[in-house]
Amino acid sequence: MNPTRSIQTELSGPEAAGITMGRLQEIYPGARRALFKRYHIGGCSSCGFLPDETLAAVLARHQNPPLAEVLAHLVASQEQDVAMEMDPPEAASRMKQGEKVRLLDIRTREEWEATRIPGAEFVNQALVQSLMGAEGRQGLLVFYDHLGKSSLDAAAYFWGHGHENARSLRGGIDAWALQVDPSIPRYRLEASS
């Protein structure tokens, strides 16, 4: 289902005020980032929220901005996020055509050492500082994680700093393995003992 349509459906109507923060983040994983950016909600223990709190209750604790305005902001933010995503076949195609595409891996070191997309770079602080300079403005930056859940935050961070060439790989390396390169082993994560 189109994610924008999904969030628009759930956030329309009077029942939207009763949506829990857990459900909101389920239908829109970038909700916390969007709320923090505009309303300073959800960043830390003093401005955070619990999954079972309703959106209305959370807004009431934060100067109670108009619900309609907040919902419109969430929908618009979701649309921006969608625009920042790139499907694996498109990224692969652009690389194949010779375009400069940097695949940036933000997963854990264990995942990186277990499997990776050929040609990808492991993201650390030094690389981030380098990308923030002129180097990062050359070519397309495609961040990826395991399933495409947190790489959008990385892309949004760079986008927010003027890197309009930052993208998130939709579905992560798992989608790449399914749609582009079946030689990459798929995996799941467990807590290490």
Add this chain to the structure above:
Amino acid sequence: MSSELESKIASTLGRLENMGEMSDADAVGTVGNADCGDMLRVWIKFKEENGRKVIDRASFQSFGCETAIAAAHLAMALIKGKSPAEALALQGEEFAAELGPLPPTRIHCTQLVEGALRSALSEGQVAPAGATAPARAEPDPPMPGLSDALARNETGTGGVKVVFLKPGETAS
């Protein structure tokens, strides 16, 4: 947030300048709360003017809220041409004066800017005018979204075990 404040912030964000790392900075300052997401780093370049050292250029990086970013942008312009002492004498609310009165929940956004400048301009951080950027031994600031990933990548492990899937298994 009032519509007037929101409008002023939007206007400020629409003309952002001085963002990003300055490769030839003379001073660097970092401040912020990684948990809250308000992290700010500033770079400052000095010059000699009529026998006194003044701020020639200043730039910043931030992943704070829009208010923090707007305040940082205004501060970078405000301190230009000031000596380190004059810049240090500025108060948090002065940086965001153009935005008008801030609600209580946003006051710390300007304090963040003040703290970052204090970090950059405090004794020991400032190299003589004309010197290259000082090498910093401290770690780079973590950032929301990237913070966890970067922190664990620096320390070596993410505390997870990778289990390869068998046919028919799902990754999530």
